[in-house]
Amino acid sequence: MKKKRIVLHFPHKLIDKPIAYHLVKDYNLVFNILQAKIIPNEEGVMVLELSGKDKEYADGIKFLQRQGIKVQTLSRDVKRNEKRCTHCGACIAVCPTDALRVDRKTMEVIFDINECIACELCVPACPPRAMEVKF
Ligand code: SF4
Ligand code: SF4
Structure with a gap:
């Protein structure tokens, strides 16, 4: 399979x-x-x-x-380094699938791995380099 x-x-x-x-x-x-x-x-x-x-x-x-x-x-996965993420929201505008979005309750940025297509657009857009490519 x-x-x-x-x-x-x-x-x-x-x-x-x-x-x-x-x-x-x-x-x-x-x-x-x-x-x-x-x-x-x-x-x-x-x-x-x-x-x-x-x-x-x-x-x-x-x-x-x-x-x-x-x-x-798409053989690579993207993950978020939670220690680095400052929830600044800079990645939200570039994410084509809404894998990165704001949780309206906590106002933090959620990373939903199930929605991520590993396009890597968020990697250079993240100021503290919290989005990482995993090989
Ligand atoms: S751009 Fe980086 S630091 Fe800002 S919310 Fe997105 S992942 Fe977190
Ligand atoms: S890799 Fe692409 S789809 Fe996945 S979180 Fe980053 S911008 Fe969104």
Whole structure:
């Protein structure tokens, strides 16, 4: 069984094609869309969590590549060094998934690892360097 977070970069000619449908129907894969950015006449970017049996997972990835889709694996994780975080909020504006957001009760900045897609945008945005990349 394989479960990975991947980024798909697909050319605009494929934007209206039922790619995800084929992953489910032809390869028995389960996916969860974490983020999608589609701009007409430009490359589309989609971040997925994709899971399935090893062979079907590999075949599904090959299928994507055959369509002309660039597949990038997110193999790194981002974590927060709690001792360094000052809850200044500078990271909130750059986080595309709201993994970094304010808890209205405590007014502290929450880091929700389940929402994090490891894009690393918060790493340079954090003044005390509390956001770290874990290999
Ligand atoms: S920018 Fe850094 S210090 Fe400020 S809230 Fe975000 S993680 Fe904490
Ligand atoms: S790496 Fe940082 S900016 Fe990117 S999703 Fe995770 S918390 Fe948000």
